[in-house]
Amino acid sequence: MNEDQVNDIIQRWVKEELKPEDYQQFKNIGSACLNGGDSARLLKFLQDKKNQGIVKSMGCVLVAPLVNEVVKKERSLDHCQAAITHLTRVALLRLEDRRAACLGLVLSALQKQVSQLPVPYTKQQEEADEYGLCRCCIALAKFTKSFIVEVKRKDGNYTATAEDEELRTELLKFCMRSLREPLLEAELNRNRKSSLWLFATEIMVILPAIQESLSELLFFNSLKKSTLMDNSQSKESRACLAYLLFVQLITMDSFPAVFSPVFVLQCNMEYINQLLSRYAESHLLKGLALYSTSLERVQDNSLPVSLLELKSFYSVPQNLVKVLTDCPMQHLRESGLQVFQLFINKLDAEAKHKFFRCILKTSNHAGVESYIVKNIRNQVAFSMKPGNANKWFLGEEFVSLLELVLCLPQGAETDLLNSMDRIMESLNLLRYLLIRDKGLWSSTDVWEELGRIQDEYLKMLRVCISISRAYYSAELKALREDQKDAARSTRLVKSITVKHKQVSNMSPDVQNQVLQSALVTFDLMESLIVRIEEITEEKLKISN
Incomplete structure (x- = not known):
C-alpha cells in the first residue's frame, strides 16, 4: 500500500463513521510502519493534533x-x-464516557502484554530489569492511583452508583491479575525491598482502599468475585494474597485478629494445595x-x-509427599520435610493415628514410610x-496400626533393598x-497381639532374606567368575535393580x-x- 492510498484511507476515517474493519486496517498500517523501521513516522502521526479524533477512537x-x-528490542x-x-494519555481522556469499562479495557490490554515479559527471579535480574517488567509494574500502579483516589473520595454516606461499583470491580480485577502475574x-x-516487592505492597494497599476486605476475599469469597476470572486463576491470585499477608506480613497490622489459628489454617489449606500442586520453584516456596x-x-x-x-487436609500432605520424593531441588525437599514434621506435631493422638495409616497405605515410598514409622515410635x-496414655498408641487401636507397619505387602517377593529403610x-x-514393660500396655490382649504380629512378620522376613541372599550370592559368584575369565569378560550380568539402579549398566567393580x-x-x-528373638525369650523367662 503506497503513501497516497494510506492518505486516502485516513481522510475517509476523518469524514465517515468508523466500521469494525477499520480498526484492523489501522492496526495493520501501524504494524507495517513498525516492521519497516519507521516508528518515528508513526509517532508523528499519533501526536499530530489533526489526527487526535482517529487516535482517540482507534489508538x-x-x-x-x-x-x-x-x-x-x-x-x-x-x-x-x-x-x-x-x-x-489519550485513553485517559476517553474515560469521561463509561469510565469504568474503558479503564477495564486499558488495564486488561496492558496487563496482557506485560504478562508476556519474563519475571526476574534473582536480585541481579531484578536490578537489571532487562525486559522492563519492573518498570511496567510500577507504571501500572501509578496509572491506577487517580482512580483509587476517586473511589476513596466516595466513601462514607455517599450512595455508590452502578458506575462506581463497576470501577471498583475493574480495579479489583487489576489487583487479582497482578497477584497471579507477575507476583506469584x-x-x-x-x-529485600525490590521493585516487585514495592508493587506487591501497592496491590495490598489498593484492596482495602477500594473497600475490598482481605478477610472476605480469602475466607468468604463470594460467587460474584470468584467469577471475575476462571476458578483456577482466582485461586492462584488468592493464594498469592494469602502468602503476602500471612508470610510477608504486608498490611497484616490492619487484618482482623478475631480469627482462630485453626480457622486460618483451614482456610489457607485450599491455597497451600494450589501452590504445592505446581512444580514451579516460586509456587513451591510460597x-x-x-x-x-x-x-x-x-x-x-x-x-x-x-x-x-x-479434602484439602488430604490433598496437601499428598502433594507434600510428592515434593519430598520427586522434587529435584534439595532445599525444597529439606523445607518440605520440616513442614511435614510440623504438621504431624500439630495433630492430636487420634489424628496422628489416622494420618500415619493413610501415609503407610498411599505413599509407596520406603523413605517416607520409614519416617512415619520413626514418628510412630516417638508417639x-x-x-x-x-x-x-491413650488407646491410639498404647491400647487396642494401636494393633491395627502395627499390622500396617509390620508387614511385607509383596510377601516373599518383596524387594528388600528398595524397602530397606522401612524394614x-x-x-x-x-x-x-x-523392651518396654508390658505393664504399661492397656491390656494383656494388646501384648498378645503384638506377639502374634511379630511372629508372622519375622517368619516372612526370614524367608525374604533367604531368597534374596541366595539370589545376590549367585549373582556375585557369576560376576567373579566372569572377571577371572578374560575370554568371557564381555558377558553382561542379567539386569537386576538395586535401589532403582540397573546393576548391568555399572562397571564390574561397582557391580561387585x-x-x-x-x-x-x-x-x-x-x-x-x-x-529381637533374644529379647522375646528373655521376656518369656521373666514372665514364667
Whole structure:
C-alpha cells in the first residue's frame, strides 16, 4: 500500500463513521510502519493534533504491536515508548464516557502484554530489569492511583452508583491479575525491598482502599468475585494474597485478629494445595512458607481428626509427599520435610493415628514410610509418659496400626533393598516395643497381639532374606567368575535393580561393591531379627 492510498484511507476515517474493519486496517498500517523501521513516522502521526479524533477512537489497537516492538528490542525504543505513553494519555481522556469499562479495557490490554515479559527471579535480574517488567509494574500502579483516589473520595454516606461499583470491580480485577502475574512467579521477601516487592505492597494497599476486605476475599469469597476470572486463576491470585499477608506480613497490622489459628489454617489449606500442586520453584516456596506459617500459630497436639475428613487436609500432605520424593531441588525437599514434621506435631493422638495409616497405605515410598514409622515410635514413647496414655498408641487401636507397619505387602517377593529403610525402622520399632514393660500396655490382649504380629512378620522376613541372599550370592559368584575369565569378560550380568539402579549398566567393580553391600544389608537385618528373638525369650523367662 503506497503513501497516497494510506492518505486516502485516513481522510475517509476523518469524514465517515468508523466500521469494525477499520480498526484492523489501522492496526495493520501501524504494524507495517513498525516492521519497516519507521516508528518515528508513526509517532508523528499519533501526536499530530489533526489526527487526535482517529487516535482517540482507534489508538488502543496499536498498544499490542508497540509493546511487542519494545520487547524485541531490535530497533530504537524511544519512539515506541513515546507512542505508548501518548496512547495511554489519550485513553485517559476517553474515560469521561463509561469510565469504568474503558479503564477495564486499558488495564486488561496492558496487563496482557506485560504478562508476556519474563519475571526476574534473582536480585541481579531484578536490578537489571532487562525486559522492563519492573518498570511496567510500577507504571501500572501509578496509572491506577487517580482512580483509587476517586473511589476513596466516595466513601462514607455517599450512595455508590452502578458506575462506581463497576470501577471498583475493574480495579479489583487489576489487583487479582497482578497477584497471579507477575507476583506469584516472583521472589518476594520483606528483607529485600525490590521493585516487585514495592508493587506487591501497592496491590495490598489498593484492596482495602477500594473497600475490598482481605478477610472476605480469602475466607468468604463470594460467587460474584470468584467469577471475575476462571476458578483456577482466582485461586492462584488468592493464594498469592494469602502468602503476602500471612508470610510477608504486608498490611497484616490492619487484618482482623478475631480469627482462630485453626480457622486460618483451614482456610489457607485450599491455597497451600494450589501452590504445592505446581512444580514451579516460586509456587513451591510460597506454598511451603504459607503452610509453615499457618501451622506455627496452632498449638501442638490440638488438630482434631475431623479435619482430616476435609479434602484439602488430604490433598496437601499428598502433594507434600510428592515434593519430598520427586522434587529435584534439595532445599525444597529439606523445607518440605520440616513442614511435614510440623504438621504431624500439630495433630492430636487420634489424628496422628489416622494420618500415619493413610501415609503407610498411599505413599509407596520406603523413605517416607520409614519416617512415619520413626514418628510412630516417638508417639509410643510420648504415650508411655505419665498422663499421656491413650488407646491410639498404647491400647487396642494401636494393633491395627502395627499390622500396617509390620508387614511385607509383596510377601516373599518383596524387594528388600528398595524397602530397606522401612524394614530397618520397623525392626527398630519392634525391638523398642519389646523392651518396654508390658505393664504399661492397656491390656494383656494388646501384648498378645503384638506377639502374634511379630511372629508372622519375622517368619516372612526370614524367608525374604533367604531368597534374596541366595539370589545376590549367585549373582556375585557369576560376576567373579566372569572377571577371572578374560575370554568371557564381555558377558553382561542379567539386569537386576538395586535401589532403582540397573546393576548391568555399572562397571564390574561397582557391580561387585553393590552386590556385596546387598549381602551386608541382609546380614544386618538378620542380626536385628536375632536380637529381637533374644529379647522375646528373655521376656518369656521373666514372665514364667
